[in-house]
Amino acid sequence: MALQKDVKDTKVLVAMSGGVDSSVTAALLKTQGYQVVGVHMQLWDHGQANVDRFGGRCCSLIDSNDARRVCDRLGIPYYVVNAQEEFKEKVVDYFVHEYIQNRTPNPCVECNNKIKFGYLLDKAEQLGCDFVATGHYAQVKHDPTNNLAQMFKGVDHSKDQSYFLFGLTQSALQRTLMPLGELTKTMVRKLATEFDLGVAGKADSMEICFIADEGYKKFIEDRVSEDLRPPGPIRMLDGTQIGEHQGLYRYTIGQRKGLGLNFKESNESYYVVGFNYKESALLVGEEKDLYETDLIATDVNWLRPLDGLRELKCKAKIRSRHEEAECIVTHYENNTTQVKFTEAQRAITPGQTIVFYDDNELLGGGFITSVGAGNA
Amino acid sequence: MSLQKENYLDSNACAPLTKPVVEALSWLLQEFNNSNSSSIHAHGREAKRLISDSKEWIASSLGDDVDTEELLFSSSGSEANQTAIRSVLDHCAYRRWITTPVEHDSVKQLIDVYRKQGFEIDIVKVDQNGCVELDHLQALLERPVDLLSVVWANNETGVINPVPEIAELLNGMKDRPRFHVDGAQMWGKAHLHPKRHSTIDFLTLSGHKIGALSGVAVTWVRPGNKIHPLIFGKQEKSRRGGTENLMGIYAMGIASKTLNPELYERMLAPMRNRLESDLKDLIKPMWINGESARRIANTTNITIPGADAESMVLSLDLEGWSVSTGSACSSGVIEPSHVIKALGHSDKDAKSTLRISLHPGTTTEALENFAQSLSHIVKRVRKQKSPDFESQV
Numbered sequence: 001m002a003l004q005k006d007v008k009d010t011k012v013l014v015a016m017s018g019g020v021d022s023s024v025t026a027a028l029l030k031t032q033g034y035q036v037v038g039v040h041m042q043l044w045d046h047g048q049a050n051v052d053r054f055g056g057r058c059c060s061l062i063d064s065n066d067a068r069r070v071c072d073r074l075g076i077p078y079y080v081v082n083a084q085e086e087f088k089e090k091v092v093d094y095f096v097h098e099y100i101q102n103r104t105p106n107p108c109v110e111c112n113n114k115i116k117f118g119y120l121l122d123k124a125e126q127l128g129c130d131f132v133a134t135g136h137y138a139q140v141k142h143d144p145t146n147n148l149a150q151m152f153k154g155v156d157h158s159k160d161q162s163y164f165l166f167g168l169t170q171s172a173l174q175r176t177l178m179p180l181g182e183l184t185k186t187m188v189r190k191l192a193t194e195f196d197l198g199v200a201g202k203a204d205s206m207e208i209c210f211i212a213d214e215g216y217k218k219f220i221e222d223r224v225s226e227d228l229r230p231p232g233p234i235r236m237l238d239g240t241q242i243g244e245h246q247g248l249y250r251y252t253i254g255q256r257k258g259l260g261l262n263f264k265e266s267n268e269s270y271y272v273v274g275f276n277y278k279e280s281a282l283l284v285g286e287e288k289d290l291y292e293t294d295l296i297a298t299d300v301n302w303l304r305p306l307d308g309l310r311e312l313k314c315k316a317k318i319r320s321r322h323e324e325a326e327c328i329v330t331h332y333e334n335n336t337t338q339v340k341f342t343e344a345q346r347a348i349t350p351g352q353t354i355v356f357y358d359d360n361e362l363l364g365g366g367f368i369t370s371v372g373a374g375n376a
Numbered sequence: 377m378s379l380q381k382e383n384y385l386d387s388n389a390c391a392p393l394t395k396p397v398v399e400a401l402s403w404l405l406q407e408f409n410n411s412n413s414s415s416i417h418a419h420g421r422e423a424k425r426l427i428s429d430s431k432e433w434i435a436s437s438l439g440d441d442v443d444t445e446e447l448l449f450s451s452s453g454s455e456a457n458q459t460a461i462r463s464v465l466d467h468c469a470y471r472r473w474i475t476t477p478v479e480h481d482s483v484k485q486l487i488d489v490y491r492k493q494g495f496e497i498d499i500v501k502v503d504q505n506g507c508v509e510l511d512h513l514q515a516l517l518e519r520p521v522d523l524l525s526v527v528w529a530n531n532e533t534g535v536i537n538p539v540p541e542i543a544e545l546l547n548g549m550k551d552r553p554r555f556h557v558d559g560a561q562m563w564g565k566a567h568l569h570p571k572r573h574s575t576i577d578f579l580t581l582s583g584h585k586i587g588a589l590s591g592v593a594v595t596w597v598r599p600g601n602k603i604h605p606l607i608f609g610k611q612e613k614s615r616r617g618g619t620e621n622l623m624g625i626y627a628m629g630i631a632s633k634t635l636n637p638e639l640y641e642r643m644l645a646p647m648r649n650r651l652e653s654d655l656k657d658l659i660k661p662m663w664i665n666g667e668s669a670r671r672i673a674n675t676t677n678i679t680i681p682g683a684d685a686e687s688m689v690l691s692l693d694l695e696g697w698s699v700s701t702g703s704a705c706s707s708g709v710i711e712p713s714h715v716i717k718a719l720g721h722s723d724k725d726a727k728s729t730l731r732i733s734l735h736p737g738t739t740t741e742a743l744e745n746f747a748q749s750l751s752h753i754v755k756r757v758r759k760q761k762s763p764d765f766e767s768q769v
Binding site: 011037042077079080081082084122123125126127128 | 684686687690691693694709710711753756757760761
């Protein structure tokens with residue numbers, strides 16, 4: 001990273017959603033002496049309906065207005081940029097497509113990779129900004145000795161968002177600041193009050209930002225014709241059909257509810273353990289059938305170059321709420337990665353992301369394509 | 377960051393207040409006891425006097441044959457446009473309206489409204505500069521129509537429509553439509569004599585386009601045309617209710633007194649032309665929209681392929697320059713201009729288009745600096761998007 005500029009000559013574009021985290025990010029960087037530019041990305045047009053709802057889905061006029069008022073208070077420029085096309089193509093369409101391919105997508109990861117640290121980084125460069133800053137709870141450290149940037153979990157592990165950031169390239173990391181990584185959520189809310197930003201009491205947004213009240217099922221049904229999401233049989237692993245489902249997109253691996261099955265006398269519960277895409281069959285089994293030690297992942301991104309390392313021992317997370325587990329990662333040239341866990345893990349789900357950690361450092365991650373050892 | 381006048385190049389969105397206006401308003405603010413012109417007492421009469429004086433000044437600026445009775449105040453060009461249109465279309469015989477594809481948004485919004493009500497709305501063809509094609513208009517006029525709406529000078533490109541020629545076309549028609557002209561960007565840049573063209577029925581004008589306050593507008597209404605109020609009340613002879621915007625009206629009156637189209641043209645056209653020639657040298661490729669048409673002196677509308685207008689405008693703002701692109705919606709997002717699309721350009725080109733509009737406070741030096749800034753920004757924006765762009769052209 002060749003940046004030798006003074007902080008006061010450094011321009012930082014802060015991605016501002018109108019929420020507490022990004023507002024405090026902007027305020028912190030301003031007090032540190034950076035030239036801060038507030039940018040709100042218009043990603044999705046929910047229309048007038050949103051104006052009437054308090055704290056509506058992302059990209060409502062309320063959020064934009066909140067972000068603007070924070071910038072008024074901080075005395076910094078505020079812009080709204082139009083990223084609707086990119087967002088629709090790279091996040092929303094991807095989301096729908098993944099479900100139809102019977103994978104459980106992670107749109108927040110795609111948004112980070114393609115929009116926040118893709119489109120927005122490009123925009124920052126076009127505007128002559130040196131960095132993009134976000135309110136993510138993760139730490140980015142720039143190592144001046146070897147010119148490399150690294151990512152670590154946020155100190156507030158309960159709020160850590162590093163899992164969603166595995167896809168950042170080294171080049172993106174070098175131009176990224178995440179000042180909240182060293183703070184806890186409580187501290188951040190306190191700062192919001194101290195800075196008098198007016199958003200300290202705002203609720204965090206929890207669900208997928210572009211899906212309003214309708215829920216993801218209806219979202220997909222509205223966009224995909226029925227013949228692409230047909231009903232089909234529910235089968236046990238031995239092939240016995242025990243019921244019917246209304247579309248594979250309605251299920252995810254490890255799911256127990258919503259199967260509509262009549263259990264026999266036994267007290268066993270059944271879980272979704274897999275999909276047979278060709279026959280549109282939902283495969284169910286028992287709890288024990290959900291455990292596997294191996295998986296294959298592709299499109300693996302390493303934040304720091306591996307330096308020819310083919311095999312490494314680390315910990316991996318296969319869901320944001322999963323507890324990291326020890327594994328051995330074998331990395332192949334065609335960008336495929338074989339992961340072998342020391343202990344079997346529950347409900348490994350194709351389409352989900354797997355993220356690798358070395359202690360608190362985020363090494364990288366990729367997308368799970370299949371469960372089992374397979375041929376890499 | 378102080379907001380400098382020399383760096384303000386967005387006059388068509390809102391012109392800076394003129395010196396006479398500022399002086400007159402200072403007097404008004406300090407000396408005048410604000411009052412309601414409907415009040416019978418001396419203070420009310422004083423307010424009414426200022427309004428009448430303003431009407432006289434405005435009437436004079438539109439020709440010595442214009443009567444103060446023919447003027448109607450309102451809050452904005454948008455209200456003025458929509459009042460005129462609705463006064464005709466809500467009470468018409470044929471339910472047919474002809475307008476252009478390059479109208480201001482306040483007119484454009486009503487196209488959908490009336491279409492949904494079953495009106496037949498014909499959009500007359502325009503040439504590559506956005507000028508009405510008279511042949512096509514003539515053809516459209518062969519069937520009965522209630523209203524024709526045409527913008528005189530386009531707010532985005534500055535291109536001037538042949539309003540006198542269109543008025544002439546209507547002249548001698550047996551059952552001619554009402555003719556509504558949006559003159560907001562033309563006032564002060566040319567001498568307007570609406571009454572002399574016997575077929576112009578409504579001329580809408582806006583305060584903040586001539587260096588008066590925002591929030592005020594005036595419509596010249598040819599006698600014989602009935603105005604149906606949008607807001608009922610006794611003001612403006614029961615044509616537009618609501619306590620008048622006294623300060624706005626007075627500012628507009630003062631501004632209208634000091635309009636000098638010849639001086640405006642003499643001061644600004646050379647600077648605009650010089651800017652265009654500098655930009656052509658510094659930035660390649662690029663083109664000027666409406667270049668070969670008659671334009672108002674202060675406007676230049678340029679398309680810079682390979683450079684995103686949003687990025688250019690924001691970059692310019694960060695360096696202290698104020699310019700514009702196409703219309704912005706309420707969330708503040710920049711949308712591609714319908715006007716530029718109407719000239720036959722693609723969405724992509726429309727999204728690479730800027731509008732720069734000068735005013736009497738603009739200096740040659742500022743424009744030279746601006747050209748350099750823009751050139752440097754364009755290089756940066758183009759390079760980020762497509763690192764080989766420069767070598768491809």
